[in-house]
Amino acid sequence: GFLCALTGPDAGWGLPGITGNMIFIDAVNKTGGLLVGGVRYPLAQYEFDDEAIASKALQGARELVLEHDVRFISAIGGNPCDAVHPFLSDSKVVYASLISADIKPDRPYCIAGGDVTPRIDMLRPMVVKWFLPRPEDLGRPLRWAVTSQDDTIGRCCQAWEVGCAIAEGWEIVYDKHYSIETTDFAPVVTAMMATNPDAISFNLSYPTFQCLLWEQCYLQGYEGIISQNYIDWEANLQKIPAQYAADRMGIDAFPRMDDPWFGSPSWQLSFTNIWD
Template identity: 50%
Template sequence: MAGHWHKTAGLRRLLGALALGTAMATAAVAKAEDTIDIGFNAPLSGPAAGWGLPGLTGINLLVDGINAEGGLDVGGKRYKLVVHQFDNEYVPSKALQGARQLVLEHNVKIILDVGGSTGDAQLPFLTEHKVFYAPEATADINPNRPYIISGADYFPRGEMMRMAYIHQIYPQAKRYAVVSQQDATSLVGQAWEVGAAKAVGLDVVYDEFYAPDTTDFAPVVTAILATKPDIVSLSISWPDFIPLLLEQLYQQGFKGIVAANYIEPEQALQRVPADWLQQVKAIDSYPLFDDPWWGDPSAQHDFTAKWIARYGPGAPEDLKRPMNGIDWLYTPMLQAYLAAVQKAGSVDPDKVLAAFRSLTTISTIQGPTAVTGEEMWGEKNMISPLVPNNEFRADCSCKRVQSLTRFETWFAQHKDAVLAEVRRRNQMWDQRQ
């Protein structure tokens, strides 16, 4: 979940460029008789926009690439892909409004979104209409909501693997504090994260939530540091909040390890110095696709080249910013859905769902991803790529991948302790009905 743009000229410029790109894609295929319509119902403005807005770039690249080749081959018939967007601002009522508009007016077959609170609002409607929903929040998967597919976003596997990584690489760090805003997504994510922290033997000294309308984070950080933690996790804190929390940790003298679901270096460096950010590691779970770790050739390298050619400096749709970890994030789920459509030879939702569950792996820009999910969510509706851990490096003012881990291997060894904590907090899928 993750990089954010304020309601500034930069945001307006980005919105305009992306809207133009989507409109151009739509116009280019408007004459096609057969289309597969795709909905992007996500925060494009507001404090959670960093989890949604940049993702349009990757969607546009994928869709335009497929359309340039004549569309998606489904059972020998070519379908053009059309993207429709709606800004739900991460407000549940607006998410439902967006879902209704996208389904009833545009006949979308799948909606991509952040999920969590906004997912809860629209899923009864989407389930009734058998529309696929692909949220960042994998915890939205539920057997009672069969058309949810998720997993490209590392949440909450990333929350667990950060704890495992810190325990393995920095064994001297024992005292663990965690905080995020109180919302449905954080309640779930923090449950899995604390479960993993306990499973690897960390001492949980602080485990709290702050109000989503918090503007002064000094008291929040003061309370955390009073427990003398070695590790401070900002967990699922919204993208706008991360730089403010980092600023307070820096100003109040913290020198331990900082981790979070997503840390956008460009934003963070507006509040804290690079040498401090490197000192505290700034561990997160969303890699940059231009990281040398991936090598060339790789799917990540190819995506980066296409992104820079379209959205980079001097490009036709120059966004005046570097590529971040959300630009690619929604693309794998759309790839997974389209792979299931092709296997089914149909856009019929029940045939597509059966095809998705019949797959063992799906190739995406994240690499081969397992198809799993039964133990965590009660249903085989999750793709599971290798989970990265990144740290900040001052020499490039960027984050760099430090490890890639097969989550299923780790979870098999620690699941009893993790699941016990999640159930204790009433955050398993069957407790959140």
């Protein structure tokens, strides 16, 4: 089962997952199927668009299990995980989240780890410091401003990031969440810039949201470093000049799969070739 946002501000994470999963499924089926107990079982994927809404996620989980008899559900997590785990636990269906913090003692069928969020959010306050003057030279702490949407993913991952920033000696000058219904991000960026931060973070803002936040930073003339969990460069570069993006460093938590650093042959290059 594939239970993710395929529409809405979170769709930029959900839609590519269909392609990624199908690459894996096609590779497994070419061998005759998934080997379980000495028997190979062909894989099939059934999809449901939960729009990152908890109630729709529960509706989707019921449909996938009761109508299609799925035994494994691939998902993003967060609010949807909170909603579906009682039903999936009773049904003994595995739910694979991207958010490792979704794992809890009362969720025996929830797994995570393919993505290391929010642990990777702990690293960026440390990495960003490498590109700024030392606090000792400035005579003050470096200033960190961070925002993300007000949901389970945003609240959890931002808390991990802020904790790390404090441990790294940053002064937290802005630590707030915007409503999931926000469409105008100008006031959000204005408020962040008013704190005179050395670095702005958009934490785990949804793909649509982070694009609009970057656009506002450009329009309002922000000149510091920008970082976040994930940056959608293809979308962002339709809103901002490439030079502005480069000047802001654009530090995120994921490498490009087609980075020459991986070399050839490599699993990353093979995956990219199939994807393309």
